[in-house]
Amino acid sequence: AQSVAQPEDQVNVAEGNPLTVKCTYSVSGNPYLFWYVQYPNRGLQFLLKYITGDNLVKGSYGFEAEFNKSQTSFHLKKPSALVSDSALYFCAVRDVAGVYNQGGKLIFGQGTELSVKP
Amino acid sequence: SQTIHQWPATLVQPVGSPLSLECTVEGTSNPNLYWYRQAAGRGLQLLFYSVGIGQISSEVPQNLSASRPQDRQFILSSKKLLLSDSGFYLCAWARQGTNRDSPLHFGNGTRLTVT
Numbered sequence: 001a002q003s004v005a006q007p008e009d010q011v012n013v014a015e016g017n018p019l020t021v022k023c024t025y026s027v028s029g030n031p032y033l034f035w036y037v038q039y040p041n042r043g044l045q046f047l048l049k050y051i052t053g054d055n056l057v058k059g060s061y062g063f064e065a066e067f068n069k070s071q072t073s074f075h076l077k078k079p080s081a082l083v084s085d086s087a088l089y090f091c092a093v094r095d096v097a098g099v100y101n102q103g104g105k106l107i108f109g110q111g112t113e114l115s116v117k118p
Numbered sequence: 119s120q121t122i123h124q125w126p127a128t129l130v131q132p133v134g135s136p137l138s139l140e141c142t143v144e145g146t147s148n149p150n151l152y153w154y155r156q157a158a159g160r161g162l163q164l165l166f167y168s169v170g171i172g173q174i175s176s177e178v179p180q181n182l183s184a185s186r187p188q189d190r191q192f193i194l195s196s197k198k199l200l201l202s203d204s205g206f207y208l209c210a211w212a213r214q215g216t217n218r219d220s221p222l223h224f225g226n227g228t229r230l231t232v233t
Binding site (some may be wrong): 032034036041042043044045046049051088090094104105106107108109110111 | 124150153160161162164167177206208210212214218219220221222223224225227228229
């Protein structure tokens with residue numbers, strides 16, 4: 001079964017410093033990976049996805065993610081953090097075993113709280 | 119462009135009362151639709167998904183049910199709420215057909231408190 005793990009409940013970064021939010025995955029077959037951000041009392045916003053191709057994927061708001069097949073990781077990164085980046089971040093994997101008969105559902109990690117201090 | 123609407127934004131209901139949460143999508147046809155629940159502000163649990171009108175799949179046995187009476191309408195219901203039904207309920211949609219790489223797009227959620 002597909003799964004993702006986010007090993008850190010919380011990440012603290014100073015504004016202007018680079019940030020990394022970690023995600024590892026377990027899939028049978030090719031992985032289809034996604035990152036989302038959630039602000040308090042709001043829905044999840046899509047940031048970026050990896051389907052195939054370049055291992056470095058660029059997304060919204062200056063975020064990027066690095067896919068590493070040998071380490072089964074898909075870490076979210078940003079070169080220079082902003083206070084406004086403080087939010088809850090979710091990694092997700094598509095349940096491709098059921099793409100054609102189970103609605104292409106996403107399986108989410110437990111989330112990582114990012115706190116960027118001025 | 120596509121938009122997704124959820125209502126109400128917040129709801130306080132007594133134990134044993136019924137529930138109806140509604141979600142509608144605009145600007146697309148025949149979407150996949152999903153209901154997720156987020157407890158304690160963290161992990162998301164998929165409750166139901168639908169690939170078409172009247173087609174509902176349940177992921178976990180529970181006190182809730184879902185219906186899709188129209189192509190772009192998804193309803194989450196309960197006949198009698200339990201305290202454990204409290205949480206943040208999120209509706210989402212995704213395109214069919216190319217859904218390997220289609221992200222889910224979420225509504226702004228409903229905060230349900232059962233008292």
